[in-house]
Amino acid sequence: MEHPFEKRFPVNAKDYKLYEEVGEGVSATVYRALCIPLNEIVAIKVLDLEKCNNDLDGIRREVQTMSLIDHPNLLRAHCSFATGHNLWVVMPYMAGGSCLHIMKSAFPEGFEEPVIATLLREVLKALLYLHAHGHIHRDVKAGNILVDSNGAVKLADFGVSACMFDTGDRQRSRNTFVGTPCWMAPEVMQQLHGYDFKADIWSFGITALELAHGHAPFSKYPPMKVLLMTLQNAPPGLDYERDKRFSKSFKELVAACLVKDPKKRPTSEKLLKHHFFKHARSYDYLARNILDGLAPLGERFRVLKTKEADLLVQNKALYEDKEQLSQQEYIKGISAWNFNLEDLKSQAALIQDDDDAPNAEDQDGSRKQRDRHDVVGLSAERISPETPSNSIAASSQEDGLSDLHDLESSLASFPIKPLQALKGCFDIGEAEGTNGPNWKGVTQLESEQLITKSSRAMDQDAGRNEGENSGQSSSSTRQVVPEHKKFLSGSLIPDSAFSPNKFTGDGDRDFPQPKFPSERNYSGPLLYRQRRETNNPSSEDSSEGAVVQRGRFKVTSADLSPKGPTNCTFNPATGGSTSPTPLNLRASAVLPSLQCILQQNTMQREEIIRLIKYLEQSSGKLGDLSEVGTNDLLQIPPSSARERELQSQVLQLQQSIGNLVEELQRQKMKNMQLEKQLNKALASNKK
Numbered sequence: 001m002e003h004p005f006e007k008r009f010p011v012n013a014k015d016y017k018l019y020e021e022v023g024e025g026v027s028a029t030v031y032r033a034l035c036i037p038l039n040e041i042v043a044i045k046v047l048d049l050e051k052c053n054n055d056l057d058g059i060r061r062e063v064q065t066m067s068l069i070d071h072p073n074l075l076r077a078h079c080s081f082a083t084g085h086n087l088w089v090v091m092p093y094m095a096g097g098s099c100l101h102i103m104k105s106a107f108p109e110g111f112e113e114p115v116i117a118t119l120l121r122e123v124l125k126a127l128l129y130l131h132a133h134g135h136i137h138r139d140v141k142a143g144n145i146l147v148d149s150n151g152a153v154k155l156a157d158f159g160v161s162a163c164m165f166d167t168g169d170r171q172r173s174r175n176t177f178v179g180t181p182c183w184m185a186p187e188v189m190q191q192l193h194g195y196d197f198k199a200d201i202w203s204f205g206i207t208a209l210e211l212a213h214g215h216a217p218f219s220k221y222p223p224m225k226v227l228l229m230t231l232q233n234a235p236p237g238l239d240y241e242r243d244k245r246f247s248k249s250f251k252e253l254v255a256a257c258l259v260k261d262p263k264k265r266p267t268s269e270k271l272l273k274h275h276f277f278k279h280a281r282s283y284d285y286l287a288r289n290i291l292d293g294l295a296p297l298g299e300r301f302r303v304l305k306t307k308e309a310d311l312l313v314q315n316k317a318l319y320e321d322k323e324q325l326s327q328q329e330y331i332k333g334i335s336a337w338n339f340n341l342e343d344l345k346s347q348a349a350l351i352q353d354d355d356d357a358p359n360a361e362d363q364d365g366s367r368k369q370r371d372r373h374d375v376v377g378l379s380a381e382r383i384s385p386e387t388p389s390n391s392i393a394a395s396s397q398e399d400g401l402s403d404l405h406d407l408e409s410s411l412a413s414f415p416i417k418p419l420q421a422l423k424g425c426f427d428i429g430e431a432e433g434t435n436g437p438n439w440k441g442v443t444q445l446e447s448e449q450l451i452t453k454s455s456r457a458m459d460q461d462a463g464r465n466e467g468e469n470s471g472q473s474s475s476s477t478r479q480v481v482p483e484h485k486k487f488l489s490g491s492l493i494p495d496s497a498f499s500p501n502k503f504t505g506d507g508d509r510d511f512p513q514p515k516f517p518s519e520r521n522y523s524g525p526l527l528y529r530q531r532r533e534t535n536n537p538s539s540e541d542s543s544e545g546a547v548v549q550r551g552r553f554k555v556t557s558a559d560l561s562p563k564g565p566t567n568c569t570f571n572p573a574t575g576g577s578t579s580p581t582p583l584n585l586r587a588s589a590v591l592p593s594l595q596c597i598l599q600q601n602t603m604q605r606e607e608i609i610r611l612i613k614y615l616e617q618s619s620g621k622l623g624d625l626s627e628v629g630t631n632d633l634l635q636i637p638p639s640s641a642r643e644r645e646l647q648s649q650v651l652q653l654q655q656s657i658g659n660l661v662e663e664l665q666r667q668k669m670k671n672m673q674l675e676k677q678l679n680k681a682l683a684s685n686k687k
């Protein structure tokens with residue numbers, strides 16, 4: 001085991017000689033380098049602090065965690081220091097590079113099972129250590145599994161790791177939606193009850209699939225769609241035809257990790273005892289099987305970069321869109337999504353017109369929906385075994401959405417309008433000068449058309465073929481385009497860029513091809529819609545008496561508690577209202593849409609916070625507002641100066657409690673390390 005204080009790495013840039021680039025992430029570039037005084041090859045991760053000004057907290061956390069950990073399967077920083085506007089993190093050089101890079105270079109279809117077992121066992125040991133010490137890694141993926149030239153495996157990148165001893169609230173507010181959607185556990189996406197170390201077990205399961213296939217499930221889709229698919233579909237797994245080559249124990253391991261209910265997922269300790277790991281071999285085996293014959297890391301990285309640049313040029317020619325898309329980012333090996341709302345909206349525009357054939361995971365998911373009952377969103381009893389799975393999934397989803405429509409008309413007094421909010425999922429306001437959408441004025445027909453359109457956005461399981469799409473239902477959808485276009489986040493991509501060719505096959509790396517041309521870019525400022533809604537209370541508002549705007553949701557003044565309004569007769573048991581209108585609705589049909597609303601709301605909230613921060617920065621001062629925490633600006637404005645003062649005190653107290661908890665954790669780790677050192681010293685004294 002390495003010892004933290006064996007060598008003293010200098011903390012001065014002039015003591016290092018940077019060689020070639022060996023990796024690139026969202027926030028950093030990684031170089032091979034020489035530590036001159038120690039004559040040792042190291043890796044240096046260079047972070048541009050100016051570019052990361054939003055996430056200094058995250059960087060601080062990463063460096064802190066990296067320097068405190070002490071486990072052979074975790075990449076520990078030798079030291080770190082600031083130089084100019086960069087932060088340099090000096091770490092052991094892992095000459096094999098990441099598993100993602102190895103797969104991209106030599107194993108595009110994934111690794112063999114003994115290799116996977118060996119890699120995963122080492123990752124699991126790292127997770128066991130982290131979890132036992134109160135850390136959630138939160139970014140477990142092949143790109144963060146590094147291999148040394150001798151086959152040693154280390155889990156890297158603590159950029160998003162969090163301390164489990166933080167209170168749930170701090171974790172949520174500070175780190176909303178960090179991580180990568182493909183690997184992200186459903187509970188992390190939902191953000192309903194927080195999450196714990198079991199989120200890593202989900203990511204671990206997804207990583208297992210990534211190592212088995214060469215890419216993560218749903219990796220061809222943009223983030224918004226990945227979110228929806230993860231929440232709505234049955235968990236991905238290894239029970240598809242192409243996975244015949246894998247053992248039953250591997251399939252069981254993956255299935256155990258990819259259970260939607262985190263409580264039902266095993267701990268890392270339990271997983272480590274899984275019989276699948278009987279297939280694991282030695283480091284040496286890894287080195288021989290996955291590293292032999294590979295070019296040096298720098299060279300591989302350069303080749304990959306050139307390929308990616310070519311691909312980017314090709315895609316640019318196709319799409320002419322700099323914002324595009326998750327897949328390009330994935331190809332570039334960059335995958336830490338920041339869930340920028342505008343990105344998501346432009347991607348949602350693409351999803352709407354996505355007619356792609358179902359891929360393996362989709363079909364798989366549909367099939368499993370019959371088998372499993374833990375599917376979030378679609379109830380298993382809806383699905384008849386006789387019907388082909390694709391159409392089942394499609395009709396289920398559409399039923400769900402029309403049920404949603406029923407729900408809205410039935411819940412006249414329900415303050416959160418699911419249908420309206422769902423429309424809002426694809427609404428980003430409009431450019432200056434255009435007539436704004438008026439929800440009051442949306443006719444029944446338009447609503448249905450919108451829903452039809454939205455359902456297409458969400459029917460990733462449907463995989464309806466070209467013929468079906470060109471039929472009746474498709475033409476009705478087409479009619480809708482000019483009507484509802486103004487509510488949509490129109491694609492930024494020019495019409496001419498869309499290939500009429502339908503993309504086919506299992507090529508998960510293909511982009512969904514939008515089918516309908518988009519005439520203009522409707523990406524408008526989010527604020528516009530927010531302002532409009534606030535200034536022009538809709539008819540529902542007046543019918544509900546005093547209504548307070550809370551973010552996008554309206555809450556009656558009768559009860560402003562987070563639990564919900566008391567004058568709303570929403571019945572959670574039936575998922576509907578106890579209003580006189582009978583409600584034909586299963587909660588499971590509405591759940592996906594409500595989850596979508598919830599996500600959108602959260603993301604919009606994030607966007608508003610960002611905008612407020614930006615405004616605060618650009619104006620330099622915001623008088624009274626600056627006293628109040630940014631988060632609070634989204635709540636009901638405090639009625640008095642005293643109230644504001646108290647709120648600000650509460651925030652300060654929360655902040656210092658958080659800092660104390662962090663400090664305590666740091667001290668705990670230090671104590672443990674000192675204890676270890678002491679024990680070692682005692683042991684060597686005895687000898």
Ligand SMILES: Nc1ncnc2c1ncn2[C@@H]1O[C@H](COP(=O)(O)OP(=O)(O)OP(=O)(O)O)[C@@H](O)[C@H]1O
Nearest residue numbers: 023024025026027028030043093094098143335336
């Ligand atoms: N110690 C190392 N030795 C060799 N290669 C490394 C090392 N650290 C990182 N890399 C390579 O650099 C890539 C990017 O590094 P890293 O993941 O730390 O950056 P990042 O900005 O945090 O990335 P992301 O957030 O996208 O995961 C890795 O995927 C890996 O291929």
